């Protein structure tokens with residue numbers, strides 16, 4: 754096993770599970786934070802530590818880090834989306850999505866950065882979305898993902914001088930459980946916009962996250978990599 758540790762939020766399923774698998778292939782110690790590990794396939798792997806934790810509970814994040822200790826890599830992957838119209842969006846859902854998608858990643862970076870700075874550096878990758886670049890029917894989802902892209906730039910600026918590399922990815926729709934909330938007609942419209950008429954595979958996003966978290970040059974810092982197959986060329 755390498756002596757490196759990665760913390761992956763939502764590493765139990767979807768894109769995060771592929772990220773977990775890639776870090777295990779690279780022989781990292783992997784800490785996975787999520788609420789439900791029922792179908793998690795790597796629970797018995799001795800290199801994996803599972804932490805049942807709801808990222809809504811921001812105030813418990815410092816105590817979580819006291820249990821975990823120093824990490825070399827942080828992957829802010831966990832996220833939620835609500836299929837709710839802007840004019841009928843309960844306040845409780847707004848609070849939940851802002852806490853889980855935006856405030857928790859900031860708190861995790863704040864805590865992880867302490868050990869990274871002591872250690873002379875580290876890597877952080879944020880799983881944002883095309884929703885944060887072009888707008889989204891779930892306006893709060895788009896707002897949180899736009900915030901995540903900006904947070905990436907802010908933390909790269911704040912932590913870059915101390916050797917911490919902070920980047921993000923912004924994928925178009927990816928074949929995971931999250932897509933179940935998108936209406937069929939919208940899925941068809943999105944597919945017609947991309948070059949090869951399909952959604953992204955989770956492993957394509959995971960491979961990009963893994964590269965940013967490991968081999969990518971340190972001069973790539975504060976960047977958001979688009980993974981959208983032509984849905985938003987720029």
Ligand SMILES: NC(=O)c1ccc[n+]([C@@H]2O[C@H](COP(=O)([O-])OP(=O)(O)OC[C@H]3O[C@@H](n4cnc5c(N)ncnc54)[C@H](OP(=O)(O)O)[C@@H]3O)[C@@H](O)[C@H]2O)c1
Pocket residue numbers: 762763764765766767768769786787788789790806807808809830831832833853880881882883923924925926927928929930931932
């Ligand atoms: N799928 C897409 O089309 C797409 C496109 C662009 C970006 N993304 C982003 O990619 C990331 C992963 O999404 P996915 O597609 O893999 O979706 P997913 O299959 O629905 O996975 C979401 C992950 O987040 C975790 N999570 C959600 N709420 C949590 C909470 N309160 N506390 C702790 N963990 C929580 C879930 O674990 P538990 O439920 O067990 O807690 C799960 O591991 C998200 O940030 C999403 O916004 C997805």
